[in-house]
Amino acid sequence: MSTPAVRAAGRPRVVLVDDHGIFRSGVRLELGPRVEVVGEAEDVAPAVELIGQLLPDVVLLDVHLPGGGGHAVITEVKKDHPDIKFLALSASDAPEDVIAVIRAGARGYVTKTISTADLADAITRVADGDAVFSHRLAGFVLDAFAAAPAADDIKPSFDPELDQLTTREREVLRLIAQGYTYKEIARELFISGKTVESHVSSVLRKLQLSSRHQLTRWAAERKLT
Incomplete structure (x- = not known):
């Protein structure tokens, strides 16, 4: 070190x-x-x-x-x-x-x-x-x-996989699970489409998933919608 x-x-x-x-x-x-x-x-x-x-x-x-x-x-x-x-x-x-x-x-x-x-x-x-x-x-x-645990309404889930995601990544994940397109997510969160894609790629990597379909199913199983 x-x-x-x-x-x-x-x-x-x-x-x-x-x-x-x-x-x-x-x-x-x-x-x-x-x-x-x-x-x-x-x-x-x-x-x-x-x-x-x-x-x-x-x-x-x-x-x-x-x-x-x-x-x-x-x-x-x-x-x-x-x-x-x-x-x-x-x-x-x-x-x-x-x-x-x-x-x-x-x-x-x-x-x-x-x-x-x-x-x-x-x-x-x-x-x-x-x-x-x-x-x-x-x-x-x-x-x-x-005012821990967070600066907004997202509380700790005590789910190790979910807890490794940042607040913004959880927001993007939740909107994907609700069927939003990348363009709609960008508009909803006031960020660029490129930034949405970056967050989705990060979430997929952290959760070891390979597609938006798997991501949606993962979110649905945890009732994130």
Whole structure:
């Protein structure tokens, strides 16, 4: 088991994970000399591999990625490198997105409206072991965890298979079981069709199923409709 190298001259070593190359370039440029960006990735699998190789102080990542989301990156990396710290940087302030990455092990969550100076400060603070949240999200995160088990109406099922799914994945699963199309699910949850497909693929993988028909039957057997 490896741990991040000690950072030199107070500059955190950072890996950027976001599926928009222009955004990554902008962040790298804006942060300038305050942090050392040692690598970039745009999806879950390459991010996990790169982080394992570079062992940065902080991983700055979006919560929505094509291959499963930021929480999937955190979960996989933490298995072998529990000391690596994660800071979510996202356009989303949706409750399920915030809670998913915090439960996975992120040390903070800031939105993309954050200023350059504040982002650099947040990265440094996370590298030093602090927890950092955008002002509007801090109270929400405390309230959500104080009101466990979840931030919405989905309660723990005590079904090991179901409990491994994120809140958003359960929402998608329930709508599929009710006969919604991907386009209808996207409209209902205010997400893109591509994101719906990503969630369905993740659910199929976690439940070891191979088709929407099997998924619908699985959900019906557990009365999720």
